[in-house]
Amino acid sequence: MTNYGVRFVLALLLVPLSFPFIVEGGESAAQESPALQDSAQENSPQEAEGDESPPGGGFTLQSSTGPVSLEDLRGKVVLLYFGYASCPDVCPLDLHNMATALDDMDDKTRARVQGIFVSVDPQRDTPEKLAEYTEFLHPNILGLTADEKTLREVATRYGVQYYRVELKGSDLPYAVNHSAATYLIDPEGTLRFIFPHNTPTSVLLEASEYVLAQFPEEAVES
Incomplete structure (x- = not known):
């Protein structure tokens, strides 16, 4: 960095x-x-x-093509974000920053970075809906969700709080208030950085490069 x-x-x-x-x-x-x-x-x-410090740790959640575990992404930096697809402002901004950081990476770096968007609104955000949502963000961002019990357990380990707020006079029946942070997990699955809402793309990029430099591809593969 x-x-x-x-x-x-x-x-x-x-x-x-x-x-x-x-x-x-x-x-x-x-x-x-x-x-x-x-x-x-x-x-x-x-x-x-x-x-x-929140412990973070492994998880297995659902994508539109089946279960995805953090262990499946060993060897990559993971940029992890918790939110929901109907979020009007906070999530789109943070996910845009993540996508821009991915765009700004060189090809070799980008191949070793995986973005993950975990929805904390499983009632509305099916894996198929999340696949459509993330398709417009970046090819390296994957949408995941799970049942409420599993989501709550994973979110708690990452220090994420969220709860529903009923809306009156709105086309949407409810919103979800949630912690807004981007989590950087290293290629061995260890939580390394927590970035607050609207962290500049340059910081996400440089932090990813900084961590990847500590994990040469040969060392990870061995």
């Missing part, structure tokens, strides 16, 4: 959030990279560690 990208990621830590921002499997990225160390000192962020 460039100094600018790293600095911006860490500066975002200063925004009050209901979840930690950087997760590094027990160590923060700032402890690992000299550039991150310098930026962390400059911005004095509060680093997430221990029990304060």
Whole structure:
């Protein structure tokens, strides 16, 4: 990552959030990279560690073509987002940023990055509907969902909160209030970064490149 990208990621830590921002499997990225160390000192962020960090972890959810597990994506960086297809503003913006970051990657990098959009509105968002929705976003973004019990369990492990809000005087019977964050999972399935709503595409791109550089393809395949 460039100094600018790293600095911006860490500066975002200063925004009050209901979840930690950087997760590094027990160590923060700032402890690992000299550039991150310098930026962390400059911005004095509060680093997430221990029990304060959501554990993340594996999952198996449904796509329009069948079940997809995080384990299936081993060797790739995963950009994970929780939302719903009827979301009027927040989800479209974050997913647009994800898609733009994917577009801006070179071919080799893009081949090792998978976007995932998990719907927390299983009543309306069938796997088939999500496939149509993500088709217009980017070929590297996959739409997944599951039954309510499974979704709640996975969302909780990623620190995601969501609940339905009944709407009056609207064509839609309800909306879904939800946490808005993009999660970056490394090629070994470890949650590494949590980016808040409307994180710039350049940061998503640089963070993906930064993590992939730590996992050469040969090492992952072996």
